[in-house]
Amino acid sequence: MLWQTTGEEPTLGAHAFAPAFDHSTVYNVKNASKGIVAAYDLRNGAARWTQHLDDTLAYAPPLLLYGDTVFVAGDHTLYALNTATGVILWKAVSPTRTLLMASAAQPLLIAVGAPGLMAFDPATGRSIWSFNGRPDVADNATLTAAQFYQASISNTNNVIYATGIAWDAQKVQEQFWLFAVDASTGESHWSEQIGSGFSNTDAGRIFTPYVDSIQGLVLFEQVQADGSHTLTAYDTGNGSPRWRIPLAGVTAATPKVIQVSNETLSLFSAQTATQTALRNWSWTRLLLLAISIASLFTLLLLWILPFQLWVKKLKHALSRIPHTLLMPFVLTARLWRFSHLLFALTLVAVLMSAGILTYTRLNHAQQFLNQVEASNGSAQWQQALNTPATLTGADSQGSFVIATSGDHLSQLSALDSRGSSRWATFSSQGVFSLPAVSTQAGTLLVALSGFTSLNYHYAPDDVAYTHPLDHLFVLYLLDRSSGQVIWQSTVVRGGELQESTVLGDDTRFIYVASRSIVRGNMVVQLIAVQKATGVIAWRIFGPRKQGTAVPDYGSLLTGERLIYWQANSTLYALDTQLGQIQWRSYIAEKDSTVSMLEDAQMAQNAGVLLVRRSDLYHALDLSTGNERWTLAGLGSDTAQTPGGIVATGNEFILYGDGAIEAIDAATQNILWKHQNMVAVSDVTVSANGSLIYAVVSNNLDSGSQHQALVAFDVKTTTVHWTFQPDEQALFLYPGAGALHEARGMLFVTLCLPGNTTSCGHQTLYGLDGNTGTVQWKISANRISHTHVTPDGSVVVFQSSSSAWEALQARFGA
Numbered sequence: 156m157l158w159q160t161t162g163e164e165p166t167l168g169a170h171a172f173a174p175a176f177d178h179s180t181v182y183n184v185k186n187a188s189k190g191i192v193a194a195y196d197l198r199n200g201a202a203r204w205t206q207h208l209d210d211t212l213a214y215a216p217p218l219l220l221y222g223d224t225v226f227v228a229g230d231h232t233l234y235a236l237n238t239a240t241g242v243i244l245w246k247a248v249s250p251t252r253t254l255l256m257a258s259a260a261q262p263l264l265i266a267v268g269a270p271g272l273m274a275f276d277p278a279t280g281r282s283i284w285s286f287n288g289r290p291d292v293a294d295n296a297t298l299t300a301a302q303f304y305q306a307s308i309s310n311t312n313n314v315i316y317a318t319g320i321a322w323d324a325q326k327v328q329e330q331f332w333l334f335a336v337d338a339s340t341g342e343s344h345w346s347e348q349i350g351s352g353f354s355n356t357d358a359g360r361i362f363t364p365y366v367d368s369i370q371g372l373v374l375f376e377q378v379q380a381d382g383s384h385t386l387t388a389y390d391t392g393n394g395s396p397r398w399r400i401p402l403a404g405v406t407a408a409t410p411k412v413i414q415v416s417n418e419t420l421s422l423f424s425a426q427t428a429t430q431t432a433l434r435n436w437s438w439t440r441l442l443l444l445a446i447s448i449a450s451l452f453t454l455l456l457l458w459i460l461p462f463q464l465w466v467k468k469l470k471h472a473l474s475r476i477p478h479t480l481l482m483p484f485v486l487t488a489r490l491w492r493f494s495h496l497l498f499a500l501t502l503v504a505v506l507m508s509a510g511i512l513t514y515t516r517l518n519h520a521q522q523f524l525n526q527v528e529a530s531n532g533s534a535q536w537q538q539a540l541n542t543p544a545t546l547t548g549a550d551s552q553g554s555f556v557i558a559t560s561g562d563h564l565s566q567l568s569a570l571d572s573r574g575s576s577r578w579a580t581f582s583s584q585g586v587f588s589l590p591a592v593s594t595q596a597g598t599l600l601v602a603l604s605g606f607t608s609l610n611y612h613y614a615p616d617d618v619a620y621t622h623p624l625d626h627l628f629v630l631y632l633l634d635r636s637s638g639q640v641i642w643q644s645t646v647v648r649g650g651e652l653q654e655s656t657v658l659g660d661d662t663r664f665i666y667v668a669s670r671s672i673v674r675g676n677m678v679v680q681l682i683a684v685q686k687a688t689g690v691i692a693w694r695i696f697g698p699r700k701q702g703t704a705v706p707d708y709g710s711l712l713t714g715e716r717l718i719y720w721q722a723n724s725t726l727y728a729l730d731t732q733l734g735q736i737q738w739r740s741y742i743a744e745k746d747s748t749v750s751m752l753e754d755a756q757m758a759q760n761a762g763v764l765l766v767r768r769s770d771l772y773h774a775l776d777l778s779t780g781n782e783r784w785t786l787a788g789l790g791s792d793t794a795q796t797p798g799g800i801v802a803t804g805n806e807f808i809l810y811g812d813g814a815i816e817a818i819d820a821a822t823q824n825i826l827w828k829h830q831n832m833v834a835v836s837d838v839t840v841s842a843n844g845s846l847i848y849a850v851v852s853n854n855l856d857s858g859s860q861h862q863a864l865v866a867f868d869v870k871t872t873t874v875h876w877t878f879q880p881d882e883q884a885l886f887l888y889p890g891a892g893a894l895h896e897a898r899g900m901l902f903v904t905l906c907l908p909g910n911t912t913s914c915g916h917q918t919l920y921g922l923d924g925n926t927g928t929v930q931w932k933i934s935a936n937r938i939s940h941t942h943v944t945p946d947g948s949v950v951v952f953q954s955s956s957s958a959w960e961a962l963q964a965r966f967g968a
Contacts, residue, residue: 693734
């Protein structure tokens with residue numbers, strides 16, 4: 156070793172960093188986090204100069220040396236430094252991840268990065284041309300511009316071959332593209348999609364295309380969705396694939412292909428085992444295999460011959476078979492005669508071992524989709540889930556499941572009433588959901604949100620590369636029977652820095668709330684989308700919220716012509732026909748920590764809109780927004796037990812802070828009140844309007860809490876029934892579902908104590924809504940995503956259980 160120096164080199168980029176050097180000097184990054192570049196004497200390592208750049212270098216690609224200039228690509232800026240002094244000659248704002256030099260007609264510095272391809276005059280930094288990475292296809296309107304990572308240049312035809320990632324905005328799916336761009340003019344010769352999906356694009360960021368000008372090929376190593384590697388050759392003239400070679404069992408690979416001769420290529424990779432390595436044949440391996448087969452054949456001949464002796468041994472062995480089969484019983488009898496105690500201990504050990512193995516096998520949890528009759532809980536079908544899936548809805552024709560389809564993709568599937576698949580949407584890296592809105596008969600509304608998390612494996616996610624479909628929000632109206640798209644509406648485009656959700660609907664519109672996430676300008680807006688066409692009819696901008704708070708979309712209460720939207724303590728009455736604000740009213744909340752919880756606490760009855768604040772209830776005139784009357788509040792909410800307002804008949808049901816009461820909407824008289832409870836939540840009105848169901852938490856004498864489902868009379872103080880199957884049963888627990896009511900039945904899932912935990916297993920109960928008696932129950936390790944069809948005839952849910960639990964349930968254990 157002649158000399159060495161220490162420093163902080165770039166480690167996060169898709170390229171393996173390398174310094175540049177000439178006959179006398181080495182140019183290197185000294186400190187990536189501080190943006191320091193240094194030059195060292197090649198013979199003794201003495202520092203010749205250092206330069207502090209106004210950028211970081213964590214993702215910097217190898218430095219490029221050209222004449223008396225060294226080019227350094229910072230995380231966000233490109234620099235040209237003088238090799239003798241380190242002085243900055245010029246710089247350009249251009250996040251660059253590959254540096255190339257084209258020198259066919261005039262020398263050009265090619266910068267390859269997130270914005271596309273750019274050509275600079277290496278002496279002055281003047282921009283010569285740029286290419287934005289737009290794929291040359293007929294439907295490129297649905298594709299984003301490609302973001303480039305790797306590129307190579309052909310010295311014979313002066314063409315740049317670059318790879319980049321584009322997104323299909325319609326399906327929210329990554330695509331990998333290969334581009335051929337003229338290095339002199341920046342004109343695209345051709346572009347070809349060479350892959351798709353997360354794994355392919357993730358690995359594509361690190362593999363460099365290799366140009367074989369003699370053969371007219373561009374070679375590229377790729378990773379498929381199943382993790383396998385291939386080496387593919389594409390025609391330099393038009394991008395068509397020429398040949399492909401599978402690379403078996405590759406676990407790691409170098410990013411570059413090496414050409415040994417005009418006819419031979421080399422690439423280095425690690426393989427999982429010698430078995431897979433032997434799949435790659437060579438003359439040496441074939442010779443070794445032939446010798447091994449010949450040796451084995453010779454040994455077999457030596458064992459078999461002489462033939463007569465072999466036949467005699469075979470007959471003797473066959474005659475001993477009965478004796479051999481009886482040997483276990485003979486040994487067992489000998490053990491019994493030797494010691495009864497030892498025999499008993501051995502038998503117990505064998506039986507215990509068999510029991511443990513059987514229990515382990517039977518107690519293995521399996522995910523299931525279930526459909527049962529709502530009236531009696533009888534099973535209609537059960538389907539095992541072999542891939543991760545989430546039950547997301549149900550209707551009279553069947554149910555809906557969002558299932559993973561491999562390689563970070565998911566799709567929405569529709570199941571019929573027997574659990575068989577009817578149709579499925581396209582696969583997407585986005586997030587599917589079913590908004591809780593009504594649509595015309597025979598249709599289904601589906602929302603697709605953009606992908607926001609790229610957990611790359613081969614190299615870290617680069618800060619200079621934006622996620623172009625982040626915050627995309629698209630609504631699809633599908634034909635319920637076939638899954639065909641009736642209309643598609645892009646409510647928020649990718650890159651608009653909006654977070655969105657569906658708030659509700661009425662007979663004409665679907666209402667989407669969208670909030671800007673730009674710091675200091677967090678404005679929420681309400682967007683009305685026509686149900687019939689998907690066209691955006693109007694939008695109303697709500698209050699601006701400072702800081703970086705959790706998105707507050709507000710809450711919506713629909714009426715006839717007017718709808719009421721409350722966001723950030725501000726109420727809006729909106730005329731849906733005109734798309735205008737009829738009136739607005741700001742009602743301050745003294746406790747700012749609960750203002751977002753109170754947005755959802757409003758109801759209308761007897762011509763007034765009742766809104767909760769921690770100190771008072773405010774009743775506003777529906778038409779004018781003028782305050783008509785107020786009531787004393789029930790105190791502040793908490794995130795664990797938020798209060799609420801329910802309107803039924805001529806009454807307002809108010810609950811919160813451990814109390815529940817009924818108020819006459821016309822006279823404001825308190826009809827009844829129950830208080831001094833720990834918490835009241837999940838309040839639901841029965842279909843006939845005579846009962847109020849609520850989950851009530853109270854303290855026991857020991858100081859611990861117990862929870863129960865209680866049925867209150869709407870008119871009087873009467874408590875009709877209380878359901879509490881176990882003092883330690885939990886109605887409220889992490890992941891708890893909502894209380895469902897249909898056809899006079901209540902459906903609720905409880906967490907029941909186990910041997911070692913407070914939530915050992917879960918049970919779904921079907922209760923008679925009038926009496927609280929249990930009509931049926933189903934138990935499992937976990938029960939989640941319970942849905943009741945709109946007609947109340949069927950309950951579908953997701954469960955995790957084992958064969959052991961099924962046996963216990965069957966025999967009443």
